[in-house]
Amino acid sequence: MNKAEEQYPVQTGSTFAKGIFIGGLLGAAAALLFAPKPGRELRGDLSEKVGIVTDRTKEVATVVGDKASELAKTVSSKTSDIAKTVNQGRNDVMDSVRKASADVANEASRASEEVAAASVEAKEDARKELNSTSL
Numbered sequence: 001m002n003k004a005e006e007q008y009p010v011q012t013g014s015t016f017a018k019g020i021f022i023g024g025l026l027g028a029a030a031a032l033l034f035a036p037k038p039g040r041e042l043r044g045d046l047s048e049k050v051g052i053v054t055d056r057t058k059e060v061a062t063v064v065g066d067k068a069s070e071l072a073k074t075v076s077s078k079t080s081d082i083a084k085t086v087n088q089g090r091n092d093v094m095d096s097v098r099k100a101s102a103d104v105a106n107e108a109s110r111a112s113e114e115v116a117a118a119s120v121e122a123k124e125d126a127r128k129e130l131n132s133t134s135l
Contacts, residue, residue: 025053 032045 028049029046032042032049035042037045
């Protein structure tokens with residue numbers, strides 16, 4: 001991030017929407033306060049507007065809570081899927097290692113048997129050669 005981006009961060013749409021909402025509320029309050037109405041009527045209007053703002057705030061809080069809950073479920077699901085994929089990959093690698101290890105062990109055993117057989121055969125050939133030259 002360069003210096004200009006750090007000094008002047010980009011505003012998100014939600015920040016802009018909040019500004020519009022708060023500005024609208026302040027404008028409405030100013031209009032009510034400067035309107036030529038009697039005190040009782042003005043207090044009634046203010047009370048009504050406060051009730052509307054309170055209701056709207058509760059609605060927004062509910063929507064935000066629902067979205068957060070959905071996001072948490074999505075993150076949990078994705079995390080679970082990733083864990084399953086990693087676990088399956090680990091199992092596949094372990095199976096491959098076990099199979100390769102068994103193949104190497106079998107090949108080593110077979111080579112050992114062949115060397116032992118060749119050694120016995122060489123020993124017998126040497127004995128026969130020794131016996132034939134002795135006579």
